[in-house]
Amino acid sequence: MRVFKDLWWFFKQEKTAYGLGILVLAAVSLFTLVPPFIIGVIVDHIVYQTLTLENLIFSLVLLLGVGFLTYGLRFVWRIMIFGASIRLARLLRNQLYEHFTKMSHHFYQRYRTGDLMAHATNDIRAVQMTAGQGVLTLVDSITMGGFVIITMAATISWELTLISLIPMPIMAFLTSYYGSLLHKRFHLAQSAFSDLNDNVQESVTGVRVAKAFGQEEDEISRFKEKSREVVQKNVAVAKIDALFDPTISLIVGISYFLAVVFGARYVIAEELTIGQLTSFTIYLGLLIWPMLAFGWLFNIVERGRASYDRIRTLLSEKQDITDEGALEAKKVEGIIEVQVNSFAYPGSKEYALRDISFSLEEGKTLGIVGKTGSGKSTLIRLLQREYDAMDGKITIGGIQIDHYRLDDLKATFGNVPQNHFLFSATIADNVAFAMPKASMSEIINSCKLASIHDDIISFTDGYETIVGERGVTLSGGQRQRVSIARAVLPDPTILILDDSLSAVDARTEEKILSSMRKSRKGKTTIIIVHRLSAILHADLILVLDEGRIVERGTHSTLMENNGWYKRMYDQQQLAELVEKGGQHDAT
Numbered sequence: 001m002r003v004f005k006d007l008w009w010f011f012k013q014e015k016t017a018y019g020l021g022i023l024v025l026a027a028v029s030l031f032t033l034v035p036p037f038i039i040g041v042i043v044d045h046i047v048y049q050t051l052t053l054e055n056l057i058f059s060l061v062l063l064l065g066v067g068f069l070t071y072g073l074r075f076v077w078r079i080m081i082f083g084a085s086i087r088l089a090r091l092l093r094n095q096l097y098e099h100f101t102k103m104s105h106h107f108y109q110r111y112r113t114g115d116l117m118a119h120a121t122n123d124i125r126a127v128q129m130t131a132g133q134g135v136l137t138l139v140d141s142i143t144m145g146g147f148v149i150i151t152m153a154a155t156i157s158w159e160l161t162l163i164s165l166i167p168m169p170i171m172a173f174l175t176s177y178y179g180s181l182l183h184k185r186f187h188l189a190q191s192a193f194s195d196l197n198d199n200v201q202e203s204v205t206g207v208r209v210a211k212a213f214g215q216e217e218d219e220i221s222r223f224k225e226k227s228r229e230v231v232q233k234n235v236a237v238a239k240i241d242a243l244f245d246p247t248i249s250l251i252v253g254i255s256y257f258l259a260v261v262f263g264a265r266y267v268i269a270e271e272l273t274i275g276q277l278t279s280f281t282i283y284l285g286l287l288i289w290p291m292l293a294f295g296w297l298f299n300i301v302e303r304g305r306a307s308y309d310r311i312r313t314l315l316s317e318k319q320d321i322t323d324e325g326a327l328e329a330k331k332v333e334g335i336i337e338v339q340v341n342s343f344a345y346p347g348s349k350e351y352a353l354r355d356i357s358f359s360l361e362e363g364k365t366l367g368i369v370g371k372t373g374s375g376k377s378t379l380i381r382l383l384q385r386e387y388d389a390m391d392g393k394i395t396i397g398g399i400q401i402d403h404y405r406l407d408d409l410k411a412t413f414g415n416v417p418q419n420h421f422l423f424s425a426t427i428a429d430n431v432a433f434a435m436p437k438a439s440m441s442e443i444i445n446s447c448k449l450a451s452i453h454d455d456i457i458s459f460t461d462g463y464e465t466i467v468g469e470r471g472v473t474l475s476g477g478q479r480q481r482v483s484i485a486r487a488v489l490p491d492p493t494i495l496i497l498d499d500s501l502s503a504v505d506a507r508t509e510e511k512i513l514s515s516m517r518k519s520r521k522g523k524t525t526i527i528i529v530h531r532l533s534a535i536l537h538a539d540l541i542l543v544l545d546e547g548r549i550v551e552r553g554t555h556s557t558l559m560e561n562n563g564w565y566k567r568m569y570d571q572q573q574l575a576e577l578v579e580k581g582g583q584h585d586a587t
């Protein structure tokens, strides 16, 4: 029952709904006691042949009246209690969603998407059940059960009541035992479901890779295996679930047996009337629901507790990048100065960056190159404050980046990440993602800048073309250019292109870069590339290797250096020449 204590904050917040709902529920329990009583009285009238038409009509009207009243009241408590539980689900869903959106990359590395989805659906449903069905079963088993037992004992026979209730403690013991078993098995079923969710999510996302490698059969059999596991674990839950009802029916059956055997003896001894025994057996029938409710209560509460614990654990995950210590709102601008002595990713022992120091005047272009895994993306992640835990400091305009507000910092950067993502929406909406109020001409301008405008207008629906999940209807190069258009639309103070031109040909790349040079005059641009011809005009080029800067300068100074940069540049030039069949480009 601890979950009720844990959810107390919500019950307090919804005290009117729960207070009224519980009162009405109790009133319904009270009114339910009336019909068995009336039936007992009518039976006695029949037995003693004292039934008059007036008596009968009066009793029937009373039965009808009580029937209609409980009908109305049942509607009211449902709206009150179940309505409140739906509001709790909405509240938790919103809290979780808000929390997810605030969490950093590190969080998403630790939790699998499938798990997070399962928490946001199944767990919330289980908590909603606790706040709705759970409260209902708790209140109903206490009020209805209590009222019925008191009425039986006070108005009919306390001895017969005691005898008929003898099997009850066994039921309490069994239901609590089943409850704890259920909790364990439910936990396993839930994690198997999370696993399956994860598997589906990964398979759907990677379906093209699976097809390309002819791995469909393997994927299908992996899925079947996971699916079989989920079924197995859920059957294990269902087996315990299935024991609840028969156990309760058996115990109720024994109660009936005791009531009829001993009740008949009381009737023969004339200590009870037949009408009273009739009422008694009907009351006993009324006890079935509270007993079932009692059994279900364990079930619901066990699930609710496990789910609520998981949700709270998620919600208690601290945001690792916060606004704490930030100044008042301030535009982020000025010279970028980086002094990173060392940085390792959380949980990793290896340093991803070491002794990185450079400065970049506002409006200049920085090129970052180096072998794969040399730390290029890491450097720009630190610059955008995606990770905090580093030894060193990064300032923009003389102010440490963690002294800026996060919103201000985010508004400064336009980023085209390596693994860009297009939403299942129109191209125009995708481009305007960071600036939903952008005019159509602004959207078109940024698409022209990204050299994607001509492609877009060649589609039947032009800018209204819907791109599928992750942009499956567009080619890799087109998707890259839509992402570039999205990043340049707000005309960011600092634009970052992280290997964002890899899928376009050299000529298009040059076209995009030269129009950017024109349109972004006076604004900072950071370009990470593998094709060195893209950064010939950069004001500063850093060559990284194993997390350190091994060369720095402009294209011409680096060429004089005779190091990795020159070797790489010459190699790439040669490769390009070979590609063109040994012909120098005349254009």
Ligand SMILES: Nc1ncnc2c1ncn2[C@@H]1O[C@H](COP(=O)(O)OP(=O)(O)OP(=O)(O)O)[C@@H](O)[C@H]1O
Pocket: 109, 345, 346, 348, 352, 370, 371, 372, 373, 374, 375, 376, 377, 378, 379, 418, 499
């Ligand atoms: N989230 C992470 N957690 C732990 N280690 C990471 C993480 N991201 C990158 N690394 C490691 O940090 C090092 C630098 O990676 P980074 O992505 O910065 O390289 P890169 O130069 O951008 O490579 P590429 O050219 O392939 O994009 C690599 O050894 C990589 O394995």
